[in-house]
Amino acid sequence: MAERFGGYQNEIYLHGLGGTKPPFTTDPVRLAESAREVMTPEAYGYVAGGAGSGATMDANRAAFDRWKLVPRMLTDATARTTSATVLGSELPAPVLLAPVGVQSIVHPDAEPATARAAAALGLPMILSTAASHTIEEVAEASGDGPRWFQLYWPSDSDVTASILTRAKKAGYTTLVVTLDTWTLAWRPRDLDSAYLPFLKGEGLATPLSDPAFRALLEKAPEDDMPSAILRWVSLFTGTDHSWNQLPFLREHWDGPIVLKGIQHPDDARRAVDAGMDGIVVSNHGGRQVDGAIGSLEALPPIASAVGDRIEVLFDSGVRTGADILKALALGAKAVLVGRPWVYGLGHAGEDGVRHVLRSLLADLDLTLGLTGHRSVGELGPESLQRS
Numbered sequence: 001m002a003e004r005f006g007g008y009q010n011e012i013y014l015h016g017l018g019g020t021k022p023p024f025t026t027d028p029v030r031l032a033e034s035a036r037e038v039m040t041p042e043a044y045g046y047v048a049g050g051a052g053s054g055a056t057m058d059a060n061r062a063a064f065d066r067w068k069l070v071p072r073m074l075t076d077a078t079a080r081t082t083s084a085t086v087l088g089s090e091l092p093a094p095v096l097l098a099p100v101g102v103q104s105i106v107h108p109d110a111e112p113a114t115a116r117a118a119a120a121l122g123l124p125m126i127l128s129t130a131a132s133h134t135i136e137e138v139a140e141a142s143g144d145g146p147r148w149f150q151l152y153w154p155s156d157s158d159v160t161a162s163i164l165t166r167a168k169k170a171g172y173t174t175l176v177v178t179l180d181t182w183t184l185a186w187r188p189r190d191l192d193s194a195y196l197p198f199l200k201g202e203g204l205a206t207p208l209s210d211p212a213f214r215a216l217l218e219k220a221p222e223d224d225m226p227s228a229i230l231r232w233v234s235l236f237t238g239t240d241h242s243w244n245q246l247p248f249l250r251e252h253w254d255g256p257i258v259l260k261g262i263q264h265p266d267d268a269r270r271a272v273d274a275g276m277d278g279i280v281v282s283n284h285g286g287r288q289v290d291g292a293i294g295s296l297e298a299l300p301p302i303a304s305a306v307g308d309r310i311e312v313l314f315d316s317g318v319r320t321g322a323d324i325l326k327a328l329a330l331g332a333k334a335v336l337v338g339r340p341w342v343y344g345l346g347h348a349g350e351d352g353v354r355h356v357l358r359s360l361l362a363d364l365d366l367t368l369g370l371t372g373h374r375s376v377g378e379l380g381p382e383s384l385q386r387s
């Protein structure tokens with residue numbers, strides 16, 4: 001690991017001695033508040049909002065609050081490491097950047113900036129199908145950083161195969177297939193501001209540059225953008241797939257395949273039976289089903305249902321180092337983080353993403369050590385108490 005993450009705290013303190021503050025807050029709650037001031041109201045509403053009443057977003061945080069860490073002493077935790085092996089890749093920490101589409105609504109530098117920040121820390125950025133830059137552009141920005149691709153599974157198989165071929169060719173190794181967003185949920189904030197990024201022409205770089213998609217259009221997108229947008233929306237939304245279609249993805253992808261959006265142990269078992277390599281226990285950050293369980297509540301029963309047959313990743317509501325420890329202790333191999341670094345992108349582009357991630361990793365490293373653990377592999381149910 002090029003960088004000792006806990007050292008980021010010292011770096012900030014030492015700068016503080018000279019009177020220099022960090023570029024913006026290191027506190028996740030204040031980060032969400034301050035992002036409101038640097039983003040347009042529509043973009044902030046889109047990123048920060050959730051489905052319906054927002055109850056699932058609240059449940060995500062409440063689920064973390066119900067578990068507490070139990071620190072252990074005199075464990076010689078000075079020499080410790082946050083490193084982890086996730087689906088065959090050795091990572092400096094069990095943290096990935098969740099797939100987040102349409103980053104151009106947050107900052108003009110968008111996905112390439114995020115890709116550079118992630119690569120500098122050695123963390124995988126999971127590139128969204130709904131990105132504002134093409135697969136090839138973001139791949140180039142990733143340099144030698146790990147490359148994972150997220151698929152929104154279109155209803156047309158030629159388009160799906162073409163996108164997967166492009167992602168493979170661009171060096172993406174791991175495929176994350178999002179299952180919970182086959183249509184967008186009831187999102188009152190966006191409805192009230194008549195804001196859907198796709199309909200504004202955002203997040204279409206991959207389909208608009210895709211030969212199989214272009215072949216479906218009567219006129220080139222350059223000549224009739226509204227029809228191209230509607231055609232993509234009709235391929236992308238409103239079509240749920242079924243378990244028996246998963247072999248199609250296996251035929252078109254060589255590396256590990258991970259299903260994102262699993263909340264029920266029976267679905268986790270089906271993913272194992274279907275020969276998948278991993279799942280992400282996720283409720284999409286509370287953006288899809290209102291009134292759902294907190295995602296962390298879903299983790300223990302799923303972890304015991306699948307055992308070590310496939311890798312279990314987790315997201316929705318992860319904000320602090322302690323949250324990461326809790327998810328790992330309850331059976332996750334790694335976590336995905338969404339909104340926090342998106343707010344960092346809004347604040348300061350690439351530097352902002354890096355500041356948020358370094359803060360989170362420093363917090364993780366320090367909390368790991370202060371609870372008496374020398375590596376993330378030592379975390380288990382005995383590290384926690386439910387209250």
Ligand SMILES: Cc1cc2nc3c(=O)[nH]c(=O)nc-3n(C[C@H](O)[C@H](O)[C@H](O)COP(=O)(O)O)c2cc1C
Nearest residue numbers: 047098099100101128178284285316317337338339
């Ligand atoms: C603005 C925004 C856009 C998102 N876009 C995608 C996407 O394109 N694909 C996807 O699988 N998930 C998408 N997600 C969901 C995230 O991958 C992730 O599941 C969620 O943000 C995790 O919750 P958190 O924000 O509480 O960390 C998006 C989330 C946000 C906030």
Ligand SMILES: O=C(O)C(=O)c1ccccc1
Nearest residue numbers: 101102130181197203287
């Ligand atoms: O908003 C989302 O949660 C999301 O997943 C998405 C869907 C389409 C385009 C951009 C983001």
